[in-house]
Amino acid sequence: MSFLTYLKDGISLGSVYAIIALGYTMVYGIAKMLNFAHGDVIMVGAYTALMMITRAGLPALPAVLIAMATCTILGITIEMVAYRPLRKAGSPLAVLITAIGVSYLLQNIALLAFGADGKTFINVVSLPSLNLFDGQLVISGVTIVTVLANIVIMICLTLFVKKTKRGRAMQAVSEDRDAAQLMGVNVNGTISLTFAIGSALAAIAGVLLCSAYPVVTPYTGAMPGIKAFVAAVFGGIGSIPGAMIGGILLGVIEILGRAYISSQVADAIVFGVLIIVLLVRPTGLFGKNVQEKV
Amino acid sequence: MAMLEVQNLHVYYGMIHALKGVSFTVSQGEVIALIGANGAGKTTTLHTVTGLLPAKQGSIVFEGKDITHVPAHKIVEMGIAHVPEGRRIFSQLNVYENLIMGAFTRKDKAEIEESLATVYRRFPRLEERKAQRAGTLSGGEQQMLAMGRALMSRPRLIVMDEPSMGLSPIFVNEIFDIIRVVSEGGTTVLLVEQNAKKALSIADRAYVLETGTVTMEGKADELLHNEAVQKAYLGE
Numbered sequence: 001m002s003f004l005t006y007l008k009d010g011i012s013l014g015s016v017y018a019i020i021a022l023g024y025t026m027v028y029g030i031a032k033m034l035n036f037a038h039g040d041v042i043m044v045g046a047y048t049a050l051m052m053i054t055r056a057g058l059p060a061l062p063a064v065l066i067a068m069a070t071c072t073i074l075g076i077t078i079e080m081v082a083y084r085p086l087r088k089a090g091s092p093l094a095v096l097i098t099a100i101g102v103s104y105l106l107q108n109i110a111l112l113a114f115g116a117d118g119k120t121f122i123n124v125v126s127l128p129s130l131n132l133f134d135g136q137l138v139i140s141g142v143t144i145v146t147v148l149a150n151i152v153i154m155i156c157l158t159l160f161v162k163k164t165k166r167g168r169a170m171q172a173v174s175e176d177r178d179a180a181q182l183m184g185v186n187v188n189g190t191i192s193l194t195f196a197i198g199s200a201l202a203a204i205a206g207v208l209l210c211s212a213y214p215v216v217t218p219y220t221g222a223m224p225g226i227k228a229f230v231a232a233v234f235g236g237i238g239s240i241p242g243a244m245i246g247g248i249l250l251g252v253i254e255i256l257g258r259a260y261i262s263s264q265v266a267d268a269i270v271f272g273v274l275i276i277v278l279l280v281r282p283t284g285l286f287g288k289n290v291q292e293k294v
Numbered sequence: 295m296a297m298l299e300v301q302n303l304h305v306y307y308g309m310i311h312a313l314k315g316v317s318f319t320v321s322q323g324e325v326i327a328l329i330g331a332n333g334a335g336k337t338t339t340l341h342t343v344t345g346l347l348p349a350k351q352g353s354i355v356f357e358g359k360d361i362t363h364v365p366a367h368k369i370v371e372m373g374i375a376h377v378p379e380g381r382r383i384f385s386q387l388n389v390y391e392n393l394i395m396g397a398f399t400r401k402d403k404a405e406i407e408e409s410l411a412t413v414y415r416r417f418p419r420l421e422e423r424k425a426q427r428a429g430t431l432s433g434g435e436q437q438m439l440a441m442g443r444a445l446m447s448r449p450r451l452i453v454m455d456e457p458s459m460g461l462s463p464i465f466v467n468e469i470f471d472i473i474r475v476v477s478e479g480g481t482t483v484l485l486v487e488q489n490a491k492k493a494l495s496i497a498d499r500a501y502v503l504e505t506g507t508v509t510m511e512g513k514a515d516e517l518l519h520n521e522a523v524q525k526a527y528l529g530e
């Protein structure tokens with residue numbers, strides 16, 4: 001039974017990675033940049049939700065919604081202030097370095113505001129746990145909500161991208177920015193929308209992550225952010241189902257590795273798997289092999 | 295007054311002075327050809343007209359409105375569609391979705407359906423392949439898609455950049471037939487072509503571009519019989 005417990009934990013953690021990875025993958029697909037500050041937006045989301053609950057005394061749901069709104073505004077602002085001017089200058093390396101800078105900036109602001117000590121996070125999910133196999137496998141409410149949230153988000157995003165006008169504009173910008181503009185698509189607006197969606201999802205991920213592992217520090221987002229980035233690459237960066245499958249696989253590998261091999265090298269295993277996958281399939285599991293005709 | 299008036303256009307790529315004072319006009323209903331050797335600045339000119347490149351100097355006036363500094367994504371709504379060099383269709387989207395992207399700024403659902411029907415009538419191949427991923431179309435079909443997509447915005451002026459590039463003679467003829475039909479349908483055409491002979495044969499007037507400046511202009515049939523043009527661009 002312990003295997004099933006590990007598997008469940010892995011899927012749960014992986015679902016959080018998947019939700020973060022969606023933000024990475026969409027921003028990469030559309031803005032063609034790695035937003036390394038994405039992980040820290042998770043941390044901002046977690047702190048905001050926590051403050052809303054403990055200081056403002058709000059119930060969980062409105063607190064989460066406020067966290068999502070805060071992160072959305074934060075994401076849009078970061079993009080407009082830090083990345084957009086550099087995008088015009090056309091230097092991907094400068095954007096990357098700026099993203100790393102924004103990441104440290106957010107961490108340091110959190111450090112100033114909340115201190116380095118971890119704050120105990122309050123589980124926002126009040127659902128009862130599910131006992132299976134005579135109580136040998138306990139699935140907590142947080143796990144259930146996390147996995148369901150992941151599935152719902154993934155379905156909604158896929159429908160949004162494939163079936164709506166704005167979504168199709170995103171696909172167009174992702175493939176050919178100039179051609180999209182010639183169709184009348186506002187590229188900056190589309191990129192803002194992408195950051196808005198990714199950042200709102202980061203807030204959800206932050207709340208779910210800290211509900212399962214109930215401490216939040218200024219560095220809470222950093223490692224999950226990197227893992228989610230790995231998950232996005234693993235699944236094929238730019239691909240929505242890829243982010244989900246990549247995230248879950250990564251979570252499962254990490255938890256199983258920690259349980260059966262060694263908790264010290266679990267992270268190394270995660271990155272090792274990534275390297276192997278990329279050697280075999282450089283575009284990731286769901287990466288697009290774009291074939292273009294001339 | 296001309297529909298499109300381009301005056302003294304200067305465009306740079308960093309330090310490279312690509313357009314050095316290009317001027318030309320396009321009147322309502324005309325087919326204008328812009329011909330010139332590789333690197334003359336034809337694509338640069340079209341990109342500047344539709345806002346993909348900034349003009350350092352000069353002006354572009356369309357239907358009396360100064361559009362010199364209008365951003366690219368606002369141009370199509372003003373009535374100009376651009377069929378870019380190399381087709382630039384959205385290869386991950388299917389044929390139908392590409393065409394619908396062409397109508398991105400339109401909100402009239404019923405009329406969009408009508409335009410779609412018109413495009414399908416003009417390009418029956420596209421209707422047959424409407425659910426096919428655009429990246430898997432042949433080069434000629436992709437060109438038709440790029441033209442159909444541009445027509446979906448119901449432009450008053452359509453600018454086309456080398457629509458016959460890389461196509462077999464049959465497709466080239468088909469593309470030129472379509473340009474003629476589009477023009478007869480009332481859309482003004484600004485056509486950039488390497489295939490100068492074909493371009494001059496359907497154009498009303500033409501401009502010859504050489505290293506960023508207009509060196510000749512005139513009636514298309516006169517240029518077709520001009521000795522210098524024949525030597526340089528018609529291979530005679």
Ligand SMILES: Nc1ncnc2c1ncn2[C@@H]1O[C@H](COP(=O)(O)OP(=O)(O)OP(=O)(O)O)[C@@H](O)[C@H]1O
Pocket residue numbers: 307310312330331332333334335336337338339379488
């Ligand atoms: N992105 C760019 N960066 C720097 N120089 C450029 C760029 N694009 C074009 N140029 C230069 O500007 C000049 C005009 O190029 P342009 O593409 O407009 O020519 P063209 O007439 O369309 O040629 P072709 O027939 O080969 O398409 C060329 O000298 C070209 O090298």
Ligand SMILES: [Mg+2]
Pocket residue numbers: 336337338379455
């Ligand atoms: Mg060109």
